[in-house]
Each structure stands twice: as structure tokens, then as C-alpha cells.
Amino acid sequence: IYAFWIVVLILASFIAHLYLQNKNKQALTPESSVTLNGAVVSIKAYNHHYQSYGKINDETVIFLVDTGATSVSIPEHIANSIGLKKGYALQASTANGITTVYYTLIPKLQIGNIVLHNVRGNINPSMKGDSILLGMSALRRLEITQKNNVLTLKQQK
DSSP states (O other): OHHHHHHHHHHHHHHHHHHHHHHHHHHHSOEEEEETTEEEEEEEEETTEEEEEEEETTEEEEEEEOTTOSSEEEEHHHHHHHTOOOOSEEEEEETTEEEEEEEEEEEEEEETTEEEEEEEEEEETTOOSSEEEEOHHHHTTSEEEEETTEEEEEEEO
16 A cells, blocks of 8 residues: 555656646747737746746757846856857856856847847856846847836847
């Protein structure tokens, strides 16, 4: 009888894990459309943050929108896996203090149907998470509005 309940608990845990994975995937997938004026992407708040799947050089990544970040900031382990090259060293002021980051140029950055080319960014060896901060070096190229926990990004033609 113990083995039965152990199997039931393992099965329930597995089903719950699949459910949460699917919910996370849906929450991070932006809504995209194209209008006569350009591309539009809507991102719903998830865990009180605007996060979204996107791509850098056609590799899927998770962006965390950060209007307080000067540029797109990429954890070093992600930069290595998507083939970004380190440039010159810079000192950057982050939430965790002053740190050394490395300039990089992102050839192609995509979020939904918005595509940006040659975006300034930095590779940050001290970032440990799996999210890329989508900072103002990318966001300043877009029109940004926020209403009712939805962030809308528009790229003019």
C-alpha cells in the first residue's frame, strides 16, 4: 500500500510540474501583430515583472524588461552559449554595486515580431540568472506604453 501512495505522489508531482511548465511558457510568450505603422508586441506582467521569450541571433532567450538598465545586459554563460564576443571592459553600476562588464554588439535581437539590428549590449560575468535584461539600448528604438499590467512595444516602419 505504501508503494501505491508513493507512485501516486510521484505521478501527481510530475503532472503538477508539467502544468506549471506550460503555464510559465504561456505567460512568457508575447502577443505579436503587424499594423500598417509597424510591429506591435504585448507583454503581460508575470510575477510582477515584464518578461518574455525572445531571440538573440536566432537563439531563444528570456528577456526581463528593465527601463533602468542603460543597455541590454547578458549573463556571461548565456553570451557564451549564443556566440556573443566580449569587447572592451567597462565599469557598470548595478543593483549589486560596481562590476566589470564587457561591451558587445548584438547583431540581431528579436522579441515577438519586432526585430532590432546592431544593438549595444554588455556581457556581465557576475549575472547568474537565466534572464537577459532588456535595457534602453534596445528599448529607446521602440515606443513603449504600459496599461493594466500589459506592456506594449511598437516598432515604427
